[in-house]
Amino acid sequence: MGKTLGYARVSTDDQDVQTQKAKLEGLGAVVVFSDIGNGSSLDGRTQLEAALRLLEPGDELVALHPDRLARDTGDLLTIGKRVIEKKAVLRINDPSIVLDGTDMMAEVMLTIFGMVGMMEKHFIKARQRRGIEAAKLKGVYKGRPATISPDAVRDLHQQGLGATEIAKRLKIGRASVYRALAA
Incomplete structure (x- = not known):
């Protein structure tokens, strides 16, 4: 063996x-x-x-x-x-x-x-969704806190940097850069 x-x-x-x-x-x-x-x-x-x-x-x-x-x-x-x-x-x-x-x-x-x-995974997700909905009804759940600073993204953008370079510098995805700029 x-x-x-x-x-x-x-x-x-x-x-x-x-x-x-x-x-x-x-x-x-x-x-x-x-x-x-x-x-x-x-x-x-x-x-x-x-x-x-x-x-x-x-x-x-x-x-x-x-x-x-x-x-x-x-x-x-x-x-x-x-x-x-x-x-x-x-x-x-x-x-x-x-x-x-x-x-x-x-x-x-x-x-x-x-x-x-797979069934267990499904049940876990369903319980999680129910918990989130209950927390939202109570006004307790506000979603995941932002992990990037939209101000930092805007500052770099105003300096003339493109989305790819901003994403590299801030170690985030380009989609996050675009969302921050659109906000």
């Missing part, structure tokens, strides 16, 4: 990935890769990508739960497919799923838990 790589993910900076790392090490992971961000997309998951690139035949990628890998059925199956293409094994601890390309039931289980993750 080859090496065991672990993968952990937390959704926000204020969450601690150390508990997941310790459990994965206890399951035999010699290296644990971890990302911070939601599981709704594979975009920006640089550590997951690194782990997948490092897999060699006979290696194992282990995660504690399916939703730590992805909250989307397609993404979860894509990860599984990439692991199998490397002739490696995807092992999920809870529920126990071992995906090596030989057991159809493991793929069915992965699909089911991917669907559960």
Whole structure:
């Protein structure tokens, strides 16, 4: 058997990935890769990508739960497919799923838990929307605070700088520059 790589993910900076790392090490992971961000997309998951690139035949990628890998059925199956293409094994601890390309039931289980993750994501978003609407009715919710200063954008624009240069200097997107100028 080859090496065991672990993968952990937390959704926000204020969450601690150390508990997941310790459990994965206890399951035999010699290296644990971890990302911070939601599981709704594979975009920006640089550590997951690194782990997948490092897999060699006979290696194992282990995660504690399916939703730590992805909250989307397609993404979860894509990860599984990439692991199998490397002739490696995807092992999920809870529920126990071992995906090596030989057991159809493991793929069915992965699909089911991917669907559960998608439903969970849907319910979380629905609860969030209801909470925001309730806060708006009470006059408490005002939206996310602005992260850029429209005055800074206007000042740079008055100095003759274009949107691209303003965006670079302020480390924001060009669309944000245009919105600030239009406001």
